[in-house]
Amino acid sequence: MNLVLDSITVEGFRGVPTEQTYNFRGKNAVFQGPNGSGKSTALQAIEFLLTGEIQALRGSGTGGITAPKHIPNLQVDPKDTVVRGTFKDAKGTFQVYRRFTNRSKIVAERRPPVFSELVTLANSGLLHLTREEILELILTTPGNRKEQIYQLINTGQLDDRRLRLKGVQRKASQAVDHASKSAQDSLDRLDGIAKGSVSLAEGRNEQTLDTDALLTEVNDRRKRLNAPPLTTLPTNQSFTVDVDSPVEQASHPLQRTDICQDIDTLQSWVATISDHQMTLDHTRRAASALQADTEALASLSELSLIQQGRQFVDAETTSCPLCDSNWNSEELSRQLQNKTERLERIEQRRDELITQTNKLHSTASTPIQPIQRLLKIADTVDDIDWTPIRQFAGVLQAIVGQAEKDIIGEIETFKIERLNVDLESFAPTDVLNQLEAKANQFPDQAELQQTWDELTTLEEGYSTWRAATKEIRNYETVEREITVSKEEYIAARDEILGDIFEAVSKQFEELYSLVNPDETSFDPKLGQTNTGVKFDVGFYDEGRHPPRALHSEGHQDLMGVALFLSLVSQFSPLDRTPVLLDDVLMSVDATHRKRIAEILASELSHQFQFIITTHDEIWAKQLCDANAVPAENKIMISEWTPSGGPELEGNEQSL
């Protein structure tokens, strides 16, 4: 694949305000002129033509420099900024150009594959070598060298892929930790219920659950819930399979709290039945006594009249104020006093009977409602003989019925015999005891619920533990596989890059030794490390050292050029690749430069088309004398002015 640069024409670009053409004629060329005369601008124009960028205007130390401000010439309209080039391949010449205003696009008369390869090389940086880039190749740290070389050889996403595997490895490790914590949390919950009996060990270990112990705990709860035991821990069904829920199990009426309270209330009443009997008896006797003296009760109505009349009977009155009949005041007062005392005793007995009747009503009423509620469940508790309860209820209701009557008003017809009851003989003590015993056979609903909750929590904890341990296994497997894969990827990368670096190192040594044939044990080694690209060289049998350790600045410059050319040679598919060397050998002494000029002419010009800049007339002359550069391709720039740009000596180039 042959391609050479014939010429470039620059207009409105950097320090070149008006159109200027540089002819290379497909051969090597050298720009020679004083500092600031515009030599580097010519090389930047070629770089801009092929890439649309100028590397020197980017990167560190270029703050404040912008392409719109600093690529177009300051005196021209950026629309007029354009670089044109003429290339020659096997089919002849063709024109290309790039305008600043559409700088992402190169316009080509035709675009042979070899030209596209050149553009690719240029975009990777394998076109234009400056002193700065030599520093980044030779005198830098392995990490920075790696950045520079990776860019030059365009490793693409090699590092991204390594970092991707590393990132996934880290995520897998984090997932293992997360699942381990979840497994441990579920174990802690299980242990909390099983009182520490199911956890075998703690830590990043999936086999920490004693499943036999857990099965024992599960069956203990199932037994309390009246369910058959499980033979193994189920994985596809619930721990509560075949277990009636607490609500279902607490459906018997004797498990109802209100029913249990009623039984208790009645038992308490029966336990103090002698007190209730006394109340009944007392009431009966009081009523009986009053009933026996109904006349006295009737005369109670006279009490008020007598109490009023007594105020008219005193020593000074000797006759009745109503009928004027004479009376004996003293005797009359005595009679009225006796009568009043008698009636007041009758009144007291009457009040006592009322009080006693009220007390009896209250006492006899107390068991009636609990009994009525109990009788409502009689149909569902049919293994109990409820007859005593019903009889007892009838007796109490009869007593209450009597106590509710107007006993004073109806004392003459009051049926006292109805209060003649032996309560003890009706007390349903046995039935109440039977009901209590039966209720006690049933478990408490709250206990059932707690047992049920424990069983479901054991199930949930076991389910979580199983899911978490499965995650641990999966993520650990992935973590192991990714770890191996990452190591294999690094090994693959190092093998491939190792081959490349070995080839580059070999070519580098050949190039360097052409100039310094007497330097023994040079043996340069370029190699991939974990963090960068290491580069060291031998020094006269004095061991291996970094290039800057023992070699002179001139030797370091030469190493930079040799390494760059080796990389271009390794990656360029072109038979002859254009290379721009911008003032890169100025630390090399004249003797070595003469040797370099000879080598450029004899050994390298068939591989590279060199476009070189220098301010050194001797170096330019050496290049021409050695036939590295034809005399007509020595482009002399005498000075630079803002309005005219670079002024070419003899002006033959702009023809």
Next chain:
Amino acid sequence: MSDDIETRVLNRFSSRIEQSPNVTADTHQILVDDLQSMDADRTELLNRLVEQQDS
């Protein structure tokens, strides 16, 4: 030019893990496909690797 290095490294990587007893064939295929396309995020890749453990 860049494709050469990347492709060569990927091919070498594929060949190495194919021979590794510690990496399954499914994982090998998922990783090679993923590193070629680089179109999924890392969590998605991890999920894909875990899912194939169950299958």
